[in-house]
Amino acid sequence: xxxxxxxxxxxxxxxxxxxxxxxxxxxxxxxxxxxxxxxxxxxxxxxxxxxxxxxxxxxxxxxxxxxxxxxxxxxxxxxxxxxxxxxxxxxxxxxxxxxxxxxxxxxxxxxxxxxxxxxxxxxxxxxxxxxxxxxxxxxxxxxxxxxxxxxxxxxxxxxxxxxxxxxxxxxxxxxxxxxxxxxxxxxxxxxxxxxxxxxxxxxxxxxxxxxxxxxxxxxxxxxxxxxxxxxxxxxxxxxxxxxxxxxxxxxxxxxxxxxxxxxxxxxxxxxxxxxxxxxxxxxxxxxxxxxxxxxxxxxxxxxxxxxxxxxxxxxxxxxxxxxxxxxxxxxxxxxxxxxxxxxxxxxxxxxxxxxxx
Amino acid sequence: xxxxxxxxxxxxxxxxxxxxxxxxxxxxxxxxxxxxxxxxxxxxxxxxxxxxxxxxxxxxxxxxxxxxxxxxxxxxxxxxxxxxxxxxxxxxxxxxxxxxxxxxxxxxxxxxxxxxxxxxxxxxxxxxxxxxxxxxxxxxxxxxxxxxxxxxxxxxxxxxxxxxxxxxxxxxxxxxxxxxxxxxxxxxxxxxxxxxxxxxxxxxxxxxxxxxxxxxxxxxxxxxxxxxxxxxxxxxxxxxxxxxxxxxxxxxxxxxxxxxxxxxxxxxxxxxxxxxxxxxxxxxxxxxxxxxxxxxxxxxxxxxxxxxxxxxxxxxxxxxxxxxxxxxxxxxxxxxxxxxxxxxxxxxxxxxxxxxx
Numbered sequence: 025x026x027x028x029x030x031x032x033x034x035x036x037x038x039x040x041x042x043x044x045x046x047x048x049x050x051x052x053x054x055x056x057x058x059x060x061x062x063x064x065x066x067x068x069x070x071x072x073x074x075x076x077x078x079x080x081x082x083x084x085x086x087x088x089x090x091x092x093x094x095x096x097x098x099x100x101x102x103x104x105x106x107x108x109x110x111x112x113x114x115x116x117x118x119x120x121x122x123x124x125x126x127x128x129x130x131x132x133x134x135x136x137x138x139x140x141x142x143x144x145x146x147x148x149x150x151x152x153x154x155x156x157x158x159x160x161x162x163x164x165x166x167x168x169x170x171x172x173x174x175x176x177x178x179x180x181x182x183x184x185x186x187x188x189x190x191x192x193x194x195x196x197x198x199x200x201x202x203x204x205x206x207x208x209x210x211x212x213x214x215x216x217x218x219x220x221x222x223x224x225x226x227x228x229x230x231x232x233x234x235x236x237x238x239x240x241x242x243x244x245x246x247x248x249x250x251x252x253x254x255x256x257x258x259x260x261x262x263x264x265x266x267x268x269x270x271x272x273x274x275x276x277x278x279x280x281x282x283x284x285x286x287x288x289x290x291x292x293x294x295x296x297x298x299x300x301x302x303x304x305x306x307x308x309x310x311x312x313x314x315x316x317x318x319x320x321x322x323x324x325x326x327x328x329x330x331x332x333x334x335x336x337x338x339x340x341x342x343x344x345x346x347x348x349x350x351x352x353x354x355x356x357x358x359x360x361x362x363x364x365x366x367x368x369x370x371x372x373x374x375x376x377x378x379x380x381x
Numbered sequence: 382x383x384x385x386x387x388x389x390x391x392x393x394x395x396x397x398x399x400x401x402x403x404x405x406x407x408x409x410x411x412x413x414x415x416x417x418x419x420x421x422x423x424x425x426x427x428x429x430x431x432x433x434x435x436x437x438x439x440x441x442x443x444x445x446x447x448x449x450x451x452x453x454x455x456x457x458x459x460x461x462x463x464x465x466x467x468x469x470x471x472x473x474x475x476x477x478x479x480x481x482x483x484x485x486x487x488x489x490x491x492x493x494x495x496x497x498x499x500x501x502x503x504x505x506x507x508x509x510x511x512x513x514x515x516x517x518x519x520x521x522x523x524x525x526x527x528x529x530x531x532x533x534x535x536x537x538x539x540x541x542x543x544x545x546x547x548x549x550x551x552x553x554x555x556x557x558x559x560x561x562x563x564x565x566x567x568x569x570x571x572x573x574x575x576x577x578x579x580x581x582x583x584x585x586x587x588x589x590x591x592x593x594x595x596x597x598x599x600x601x602x603x604x605x606x607x608x609x610x611x612x613x614x615x616x617x618x619x620x621x622x623x624x625x626x627x628x629x630x631x632x633x634x635x636x637x638x639x640x641x642x643x644x645x646x647x648x649x650x651x652x653x654x655x656x657x658x659x660x661x662x663x664x665x666x667x668x669x670x671x672x673x674x675x676x677x678x679x680x681x682x683x684x685x686x687x688x689x690x691x692x693x694x695x696x697x698x699x700x701x702x703x704x705x706x707x708x709x710x711x712x713x714x715x716x717x718x719x720x721x722x723x724x725x726x727x728x729x730x731x732x733x734x735x736x737x738x
Contacts, residue, residue, distance in 0.1 A: 193675075193676065193711065194676075195676065195679065195711075195713060198674065198676030198677075198679070199676070199679055199680065201676075202676065202677055202679070202680030202681075202684045202685075202688065203680050203681055203684060242653065243653075244653070245652040245653060245672075245674050245707075246652075246653060246654060246655035246658070247655070247691070247695075248674075249653070275632065275653065277634075277635040278634040278635050278653060278654060278655075278658075295602040295603075296599065296600075296601070296602060296603060296606070296632065296635060297603060297635060298603035298604070298635075301603070301635075315602075317555065317602050317605075318550075319550065319551075319552065319555030319556070319558075319559065320555075320559055322552065322555070322556055322559070323556065323559030323560050324559075324560055327559045327560060328559075331559065334604065338604075350602075354550065354552075356552060
């Protein structure tokens with residue numbers, strides 16, 4: 025492959041056009057966590073790697089699994105296979121996964137000294153394996169569809185860095201926020217710089233879209249969402265090299281107006297948001313991505329198709345919708361249900377758009 | 382006490398006036414789960430009872446713990462000490478609690494036959510212990526403050542009845558919703574009838590306000606929230622004897638307009654909702670209850686007071702605000718922080734309202 029230094033021309037740019045709110049013949053679709061445990065071939069590669077983290081840290085295997093869903097389904101984007109928490113891992117916190125428990129850190133931020141020592145990593149050094157995976161996935165895609173790069177948002181990273189693991193109520197994070205907000209701000213400043221550098225390095229390596237997963241911003245009060253999450257995503261978005269960007273705050277439906285004004289190209293919606301209301305609240309300033317309940321993919325095909333049409337009808341035929349789930353695909357999704365979904369989205373959205381024209 | 386058949390006149394009706402959106406000299410306050418594990422005296426009584434469920438099923442002990450927070454703090458309401466899941470327990474599902482794991486059912490709804498057999502219990506028989514607790518708590522209050530009765534909402538009950546326990550994603554519930562929505566509707570119809578009968582029996586026994594805890598309505602899509610949760614709370618509210626009612630859907634902030642139009646007197650807000658926006662969205666049709674982040678009560682007093690003022694300022698001095706947390710108080714709340722909160726709410730809201738007059 026060494027001779028092909030110029031990346032292949034993009035043959036399917038439907039996602040990029042939808043992100044730019046340009047007309048497309050159908051609604052593009054990709055699925056958060058589309059390379060995941062619902063796919064037997066993913067589980068086989070993961071078993072070969074030995075663990076999720078070894079899979080994510082091997083550019084060759086990460087490329088392999090990133091392409092698996094595209095072999096099965098005519099999806100309109102690939103997403104880098106990685107984790108939202110690579111940045112704090114590169115900061116030295118020691119990311120690990122214990123079976124069935126989600127991500128954890130060996131060295132969470134437990135004192136002021138550790139917080140003061142925190143520094144943004146050099147993506148070219150400590151996160152080299154991610155950039156290699158971006159380059160290798162981009163090469164393997166050979167222009168089939170665009171590649172989405174991503175990171176956890178500054179606040180979502182801080183949640184895990186402080187708590188040391190996932191949590192229902194983020195007690196340690198909230199304790200810091202209410203007792204020592206200055207320390208939380210300090211962590212967020214470092215995170216914002218680190219995430220901007222990291223996403224720019226991904227873009228330089230070949231990512232054509234950048235996405236911020238603000239998985240836990242929705243656990244904040246309205247005022248704190250602005251102060252501790254959005255205020256640190258804005259500078260990240262402003263610092264990005266010129267590619268389209270997507271911001272997804274789970275539970276952020278009530279704050280849509282301010283998310284849409286953050287500088288992103290598209291807002292990801294979870295399934296609690298009514299797409300008609302979302303569009304009427306934010307107008308045509310940004311594209312919208314979402315928002316099928318992931319639980320639908322465990323249902324019979326007829327129900328999957330019905331719910332897909334319901335979502336498409338609610339978004340309407342205007343440009344600027346990217347079909348997705350309202351959160352990551354779950355391990356109990358049926359691969360056949362995903363096939364039915366992708367098929368129905370293509371067929372129904374083509375009809376919708378034709379009837380509008 | 383046998384001779385005092387007429388309940389004592391209410392000496393503090395601030396809550397009832399706020400629920401009716403009448404002017405009050407200060408903002409009334411009570412706290413969801415105010416009789417809870419953060420109080421040493423509660424833990425002592427619970428230890429005496431042997432378990433949470435034996436405590437809830439003993440009218441004498443339930444009365445004792447319901448009054449404990451009022452002995453410590455000048456709160457403006459008492460709430461019945463009970464559980465949101467008493468109704469399905471009375472339907473024969475076998476409620477139990479395993480340490481640190483939340484509520485579970487011994488016999489969750491696992492097949493169509495069980496669902497078809499489901500029937501609304503007779504509150505005077507199977508839920509007699511709750512009505513006795515209402516009567517005894519009301520007598521013990523002797524007119525100090527009003528007594529709030531409550532139940533889980535039809536949908537929230539269905540969640541636990543189908544899943545058998547709490548869940549992050551309610552897979553079994555969603556499976557039924559997408560594969561057999563008719564069965565879910567059948568459960569919800571029975572639940573709505575049962576909850577209406579149950580709340581009316583509580584009101585007849587002495588409850589002066591009725592509250593619906595729709596703890597899991599927020600896990601639904603926007604369209605499904607209307608179809609599976611709100612559509613079954615509306616008939617409950619319409620069937621209630623004439624006392625003020627409060628509906629609290631955790632995560633329901635995006636659907637405020639429809640919740641406010643459900644027939645309730647007040648809408649409970651979780652802490653993700655901006656009170657100014659809530660008021661501008663729903664106007665003056667209903668009172669609003671909330672919405673301090675419960676995590677604040679683990680913070681230092683100065684921070685508690687600051688956050689209390691922030692919430693009060695956001696609701697403003699207009700009538701129709703009941704101060705509360707945005708969800709139940711947590712075991713790590715400091716009892717002294719609760720004292721600071723109640724004190725600050727009284728002082729600051731008195732000042733706010735005086736400056737407005």
